[in-house]
Amino acid sequence: MFVRSQITFFQRFEQDILNGSKTITIRDRSESHYQPQSIVDVFTNETQRWFAQIRILSVTPITFAQLNSQHAAQENMTLAQLQTVIREIYPNETALFVIQYELIK
Numbered sequence: 001m002f003v004r005s006q007i008t009f010f011q012r013f014e015q016d017i018l019n020g021s022k023t024i025t026i027r028d029r030s031e032s033h034y035q036p037q038s039i040v041d042v043f044t045n046e047t048q049r050w051f052a053q054i055r056i057l058s059v060t061p062i063t064f065a066q067l068n069s070q071h072a073a074q075e076n077m078t079l080a081q082l083q084t085v086i087r088e089i090y091p092n093e094t095a096l097f098v099i100q101y102e103l104i105k
C-alpha cells in the first residue's frame, strides 16, 4: 500500500516556510526517517491543515551542542532563539537531526 509521507510544523512557521526563509527543521529520532528526494505533504501541527509540499534534501544527525549560527540562519532565527525553541520542543534530547528541504512550487 502506498502511504503519502507527511510532516507537521507549528503554524507560526508557515509563512517562513512558504516564503523560503526557513529551509531546515530540527527533529528527534522519531522523525529522522524521511528519505532524501522524497516528497512530503506539510500540515499545521495545530489543526492538521495542509499548506505545502516539500522535497527532502538531506537528514543529518546533530547534537544540541553542535547547533551553530548557520543552522539558525537556515531557520530564519538567531542561534539563541533556535536553542530556546528546540529546548521547548525537546527538553532533554541530545540526539537531533537536521532535515534540509526545498519548497515545491
Ligand SMILES: CC(=O)Nc1ccn([C@@H]2O[C@H](CO)[C@@H](O)[C@H]2O)c(=O)n1
Residues within 6 Å of the ligand: 008, 009, 010, 013, 024, 025, 026, 027, 045, 075, 085, 086, 089
Ligand atoms: C510534532 C513536532 O515536533 N513538530 C515540530 C517540531 C519542530 N518544529 C520546528 O522545527 C525547527 C527546529 O526544531 C523549529 O523551527 C521548530 O519550531 C515544528 O515546527 N514542529
